[in-house]
Amino acid sequence: MAGAARTWAGTTLTDRKAARRRLLLDTALDLLGTGSGAAVSVRAVCRQAKLTERYFYESFADRDELILAVYEEVVDEAHRALVDAVRSSGPDARSRAESSVSAFVKLILDDPRKGRVLLLAPPTEPALSRLGVQRLPMFAALVREQLADKVDEGDREMTATALVGALANLFSAYLGGTLRVSRDRLTAHCVRLVLGANALHS
């Protein structure tokens, strides 16, 4: 069989390798979500994970591959949270907006490191900004769904861009401690923004 070459300390090789990869990912999330993006170097990750550089290159080819993996994990989680929220919400726009925004706020505030990775890391990290769209993808579903589709394409593009920027800046400010409002008020304001975006096309 492939994998599980031999058991060691009660676990198989592939298990331990996976555990190390997970440990590296968690450590990188911690570093990337706490302080500057330049702080997450191969050496720093290995030191904090108490692993040797060898095990780094066992799981990742590059430093960039690690950064990308961390980011995509968080993006996937956010995307799943949004999809679930929309599915389990009522059919009307207000209900959808409320549960989507709430889900996102919950995700970002329950583990601020993820919020920072999602919103603040991409511009900082070349490996992420090379992805182009950056933080837009997981927002896209939410935004497009809310936008009336009879309006002009350019208007829709601009409205989506503006909405994403507004939400991202709000969350960023909240994460940074600049915005001194309660979580509920933040959520309510975001819902109002999402619903108001449609109203712009009058």
Added chain:
Amino acid sequence: MAGAARTWAGTTLTDRKAARRRLLLDTALDLLGTGSGAAVSVRAVCRQAKLTERYFYESFADRDELILAVYEEVVDEAHRALVDAVRSSGPDARSRAESSVSAFVKLILDDPRKGRVLLLAPPTEPALSRLGVQRLPMFAALVREQLADKVDEGDREMTATALVGALANLFSAYLGGTLRVSRDRLTAHCVRLVLGANALHS
């Protein structure tokens, strides 16, 4: 007298020193406004400016001091442009919004390097993100002026944050080529956003 120790090649020392400083600032603006922030290293700036590192440290104590100087020059220019635009506009909100936004769009699009320095560089560059507010200051005047001041403080904060984020993301997307609309439509949309921000507090 202080300065002008001696004339050299037709100009005084202080003149030449100022010229070198200006050349370094221009070169840094070019590098910071074209490509990643990491590309603007002391060596790179000096190479492109055809100056020696010695003259770098003649005008700037640090690499950070150069970055800061470039950023603040652009911020000052933007601030002046906004103040002038507001002063020379009509007294009503729509007129103020239109000329403010137009002035900003003109500044950012006539020299995209300045736009990128203003909007994209701060998150990238630790020397700039340490300033905290980042790109908010020059927007603040515009935003606060437009916001009805009877609404709750937290709401005003959130609305201002959202508006700044929306505008910044729109300009960023436009600069990055993602937004395929005409300059006039972009301006019009931004004006609508600024005016619509008030309407949110119903």
Added chain:
DNA sequence: TAGAGTTGACAACGTTCGTAGTCAATTGAG
């Protein structure tokens, strides 16, 4: 013309980084 101010090309120091390699110690399989 002699000497001081000024310039430019370049080397040097110490640090950090990404990445790869060495080697003794530990651990389980036969």
Added chain:
DNA sequence: CTCAATTGACTACGAACGTTGTCAACTCTA
């Protein structure tokens, strides 16, 4: 027990960076 798989501590290399220093060449003043 023996040996190979596996681990961990450590070193090594080349590159880039910020920063400082060296030194010959040029240009003006006296």
